[in-house]
Amino acid sequence: AQSVTQLDSQVPVFEEAPVELRCNYSSSVSVYLFWYVQYPNQGLQLLLKYLSGSTLVKGINGFEAEFNKSQTSFHLRKPSVHISDTAEYFCAVTPTGFQKLVFGTGTRLLVSP
C-alpha cells in the first residue's frame, strides 16, 4: 500500500524568506506525485505534479518540487514567500496504473510580515 508522510504539521516563516515543505512517500511501484494547496474555506488547487521526465518540476505561484527516487521524497520549495502563500499544502501520491490518490496529512504554511 502507498503512504505519504508530511514531516511538518506547521511551518512558520517570514515574508520574502525561502521555504521548504517536506514530503516522503512509500511505494513498491512507480508513482505519480502531486502537491495541492488549500486556502481557507476553499477546495484544493493543484500546484504541480511529477509524472515522468525531469525530476525538477515547476508549478504555479513560483513553487517548485524535486523528485528524489532514492530518498523517496518530493519536497516543495519557494525561494521567497508572500503573505498570500499562507495556506495548507498537501502532498499526494498515486501508483502508476492505479486510480486512487493518497494524500498526506498536510503542512500549514504561516507567512508573517
Next chain:
Amino acid sequence: EAGVAQSPRYKIIEKRQSVAFWCNPISGHATLYWYQQILGQGPKLLIQFQNNGVVDDSQLPKDRFSAERLKGVDSTLKIQPAKLEDSAVYLCASSVGLAGGPPRETQYFGPGTRLLVL
C-alpha cells in the same frame, strides 16, 4: 469556465439524521470523486465515478453512505444515519477522465460541504 459546484456549503444535523450533498462537476469531465476530509487530516477518497459507473468505492462505509451519478453528470452523496464521527468537510472533485488518464490527471476541487453532526 465554471468550476466544480457543491451545495450546501454548511450543514448541521443531529446524529441519526440523514443528509445529502450535491455536486456538479466541470462540464465534460467524465471522472467524479467524493472525498472526506476530517479536521487535521488529508482528504480520503470515498468513491470515484467514471461517467455513471463506480471505479472505486473501497473506502465508502456502505452501511450508511451511498452515492449516485445517474446521468453521468452531477452526483449526490447521502449519509443515513449520520454519526458523530461523520463530522468533516466533504469535497467533490472532477477530472477529464480520458482512457487511462485519471491517475495522471489534475483533479479540480469544489469548495466543499462542511458537515457538523451533533
